[in-house]
Amino acid sequence: MNPSSKNLALRDPAxxxxxxxxxxxxxxxxxxxxxxxxxxxxxxxGFEFGDDYGAxxxxxxxxxxxxxxGAMVPAPQVAAALWAKHVKxxxxxxxxxxxxxxxxxxxTKVERYQFSVNQALVLGxxxxxxxxxxxxxxxxxxxxxxxxxxxxxxTISEIKVANVSVTVGGTADAFDFGANGVGxxxxxxxxxxxxxxxxxxxxxxxxxxxxxxxxAYLFCASFKGPATIVA
Numbered sequence: 657m658n659p660s661s662k663n664l665a666l667r668d669p670a671x672x673x674x675x676x677x678x679x680x681x682x683x684x685x686x687x688x689x690x691x692x693x694x695x696x697x698x699x700x701x702g703f704e705f706g707d708d709y710g711a712x713x714x715x716x717x718x719x720x721x722x723x724x725x726g727a728m729v730p731a732p733q734v735a736a737a738l739w740a741k742h743v744k745x746x747x748x749x750x751x752x753x754x755x756x757x758x759x760x761x762x763x764t765k766v767e768r769y770q771f772s773v774n775q776a777l778v779l780g781x782x783x784x785x786x787x788x789x790x791x792x793x794x795x796x797x798x799x800x801x802x803x804x805x806x807x808x809x810x811t812i813s814e815i816k817v818a819n820v821s822v823t824v825g826g827t828a829d830a831f832d833f834g835a836n837g838v839g840x841x842x843x844x845x846x847x848x849x850x851x852x853x854x855x856x857x858x859x860x861x862x863x864x865x866x867x868x869x870x871x872a873y874l875f876c877a878s879f880k881g882p883a884t885i886v887a
Contacts, residue, residue, distance in 0.1 A: 759885070764884070765884060765885040766882050766883065766884060766885070767882070767883060768880065768881065768882055768883065769791075769793070769795055769880070769881070769882075770878050770879060770880040770881075771789065771791045771792070771853075772789070772876050772877060772878045772879070773787035773789040773853055773854070773855055773876075773877050773879075774787055774876050775787040775875045776872065776873075776875075777859050777872070777873045777874070777875050778870060778871070778872060778873070779863050779867055779868065779869050779871045779872075779873050780861055780863050780870055781859075782858070782859055782860055782861035783858070783859045783861075784856075784857075784858055784859075785855060785856060785857040785859055785875065786854070786855075786856055787854070787855045787875065787877055788852050788853065788854040788855070789852065789853060790847075790849055790850075790851065790852050790853075791847055791848075791849060791853075791879075791883070792849060793883055793884050793885070794846055794847070794848050794849075794883060794884045795846070795879065795881055795882070795884075796844065796846040796847070796881045796882050796883070797817060797842070797844040797847065797879035797880060797881040798841050798842060798843070798844070798881040798882070799840055799841055799842065799879075799880045799881065800815060800833050800840075800842065800855075800877060800879055801833055801834065801835045801837075801840075801877075801878045801880070802830045802831075802833040802834070802855075802876065802877045802878070803835075803875065803876045804829070804830035804833070804834065804875075806831060806862070806864040806865075807829055807831040808829065808860060808862050809830060809831060809859070809860065809862050809864060810829075810830035810857055810858060810859045810860060810875065811827050811828065811830065811857050811858050811860065812827065812829070812830050812832075812833070812855060812856070812857040813827050813856050813857050813858075814854070814855075814856040814857075815853075815854070815855055815856075815877075816852075816853070816854040816855075816856075817844045817845050817847055817851075817853050817879070818844075818845040818846065818847045818851040818852075818853075819852075820845045822842055822844050822845075827857075830857065833877070844879075844881070847879070853877075853879055855877040859875065
């Protein structure tokens with residue numbers, strides 16, 4: 657036995673109204689206006705997805721509950737169209753908000769940061785390199801760049817991150833880590849403020865063309881990668 661509109665109203669009047677079952681028709685019938693008939697999913701009764709929310713509604717698409725009292729309720733196909741538009745607009749709004757707040761909705765806040773270790777040099781005076789430092793937050797470096805201005809300027813014997821050596825043999829030219837280099841990504845351990853990054857090597861004393869011997873030069877090794885936000 658199919659439930660009557662009165663039965664439905666007693667169970668869940670809001671749902672029954674949305675599905676068009678409180679206008680006196682039997683919920684299980686094959687009437688064209690019932691939820692079970694084929695207009696739902698094929699057409700939206702003249703409602704367009706592009707309609708503005710502020711546009712004047714077509715009152716033919718709304719019904720009053722049985723008895724004539726209460727607010728007008730939308731036909732099922734109109735309610736479905738409104739819901740689809742709401743979902744689409746919400747998704748678009750969320751995508752736009754993530755442009756200025758990429759960590760929106762995430763319990764972990766991550767950005768891309770860099771920190772550097774440095775050593776003061778005097779051009780023309782050979783010296784050992786031993787630059788070391790600690791970041792202010794957790795960071796997982798994915799690239800190291802060094803400001804060696806020319807090949808032969810300095811050599812690198814070891815790069816150590818969080819007590820793990822990420823160079824596994826041989827000596828490298830610091831120029832290999834130039835900012836203009838490509839294909840230089842490294843998978844280094846996550847570095848916390850409790851650990852250090854260290855760059856070991858030697859400045860050869862070479863003075864590149866355009867530089868002046870005896871001048872001060874700050875050697876920089878920069879670590880870049882995903883990091884947790886400090887503030």
